[in-house]
Amino acid sequence: MLKGNTYETVVARSGxxxxxxxxxxxQFFTQSPPFLVITQPLVSEAYLILDALWFGKRFCxxxxxxxxxxxxxxASFMSKEYGSLIAKxxxxxxxxxxxxxxxxxxxxxxxxxxxxxxxxxxxxQICLAHLHRQVINALGRHPKDIRVKQLKVIAxxxxxxxxxxxxxxxxxxxxxxxxxxxxxxxxNRTDTTGHWWYxxxxxxxxxxLLVSAPDASFVFLTHPLIPKTTNELEGQIGNxxxxxxxxxxLKRERTQSFLTWFIYFYNRRLLSQRKTEKA
Numbered sequence: 001m002l003k004g005n006t007y008e009t010v011v012a013r014s015g016x017x018x019x020x021x022x023x024x025x026x027q028f029f030t031q032s033p034p035f036l037v038i039t040q041p042l043v044s045e046a047y048l049i050l051d052a053l054w055f056g057k058r059f060c061x062x063x064x065x066x067x068x069x070x071x072x073x074x075a076s077f078m079s080k081e082y083g084s085l086i087a088k089x090x091x092x093x094x095x096x097x098x099x100x101x102x103x104x105x106x107x108x109x110x111x112x113x114x115x116x117x118x119x120x121x122x123x124x125q126i127c128l129a130h131l132h133r134q135v136i137n138a139l140g141r142h143p144k145d146i147r148v149k150q151l152k153v154i155a156x157x158x159x160x161x162x163x164x165x166x167x168x169x170x171x172x173x174x175x176x177x178x179x180x181x182x183x184x185x186x187x188n189r190t191d192t193t194g195h196w197w198y199x200x201x202x203x204x205x206x207x208x209l210l211v212s213a214p215d216a217s218f219v220f221l222t223h224p225l226i227p228k229t230t231n232e233l234e235g236q237i238g239n240x241x242x243x244x245x246x247x248x249x250l251k252r253e254r255t256q257s258f259l260t261w262f263i264y265f266y267n268r269r270l271l272s273q274r275k276t277e278k279a
Contacts, residue, residue: 029257033264038071038271040098045223048073048093048100050111051127051230052081053237058252061240061259062086064093065233071270072236073098075263077256086114094118104227106130107216126216129229131209132158138206147181148203155210164221167214174210 011018040046047067052060060081064074074093078085093100100119105111107126115124135155143149154173161167178185185204190196198204220226240259 026254029254029261032257033261036264036267036271038073038267040066045101045225046099047102047104047226048098049104049227049230049233050086051106051233051237052078053240055255059256061256062089063233063237064089065236066098067104067227067232070236071267072263075260081108081110083110083113083117086110087117090114090118102219102223102226104230106230107134107212123219123223123226124216125219125223125226125228127228127230128158128217129231131213131217132156135206135209138202138209140202147177147184151177151181151203151206151210155206158213158217161218162221167218167221171214174207178207 007018007021010016010021014021016024048064049067050062050064052062054060059077059079062076062078062081062085063072065072073096074089076085076089100122102123102125103115103119104125105115105127107130112124115122132155136152139148139152139155143152154170154177157170157173161170185198185200185207187199188196189199217228220228240262
């Protein structure tokens with residue numbers, strides 16, 4: 001809202017004291033923005049993208065946006081990505097008459113449960129970028145073991161899959177690697193108390209994620225217009241994160257109020273531009 005300006009800059013330009021400006025802004029943040037009506041374009045297919053902006057481990061801002069539209073349909077703050085809270089947001093979008101035919105999100109359990117609860121069995125594309133990132137985090141960016149390197153190559157090939165034939169070939173490669181390295185995956189250690197654990201826990205996690213990929217992250221092969229990632233929304237998440245960094249030091253409640261107002265003005269500017277273009 002301040003276009004990146006600090007209080008000191010506004011003080012210099014306005015002539016008001018810092019104390020007076022802080023008091024005015026804090027009073028402003030105690031209010032909620034008015035409801036902004038956002039009409040949905042008349043399209044046969046409507047893809048809902050949702051993702052969260054996390055503020056450390058304190059809380060997150062869950063954002064809901066329709067693909068190919070920069071307008072944010074809804075935003076809500078949560079301490080965690082609880083399925084019950086996400087379901088409430090999705091029900092609210094339904095009440096506002098937003099028609100949704102496909103959902104694109106990360107693979108969080110809460111999101112999956114909420115989408116199934118509210119929309120039933122509509123196509124749900126799990127973000128390929130999130131999946132790949134989780135796999136690489138589990139394997140490491142520069143693995144030393146030749147077997148893990150081979151698995152990382154298979155994981156990187158996810159981005160090359162653009163047809164069902166390519167997906168079948170990829171599944172065969174993953175299956176072959178799993179069979180050839182069954183003993184490697186099963187290696188474990190036992191301590192003096194009899195407690196045991198798998199040595200290659202990260203590799204096992206990566207394999208589990210990759211095995212789930214064909215059913216979760218390749219819905220776009222059946223519905224070619226579906227975005228394969230939530231990258232459209234992540235650009236806005238980065239913008240919101242940058243705004244929050246500029247105003248670090250605000251209390252949690254004021255941070256939430258600031259971002260709520262920022263989204264309101266952001267949407268209002270886009271709607272104004274849309275009206276100007278139509279005129």
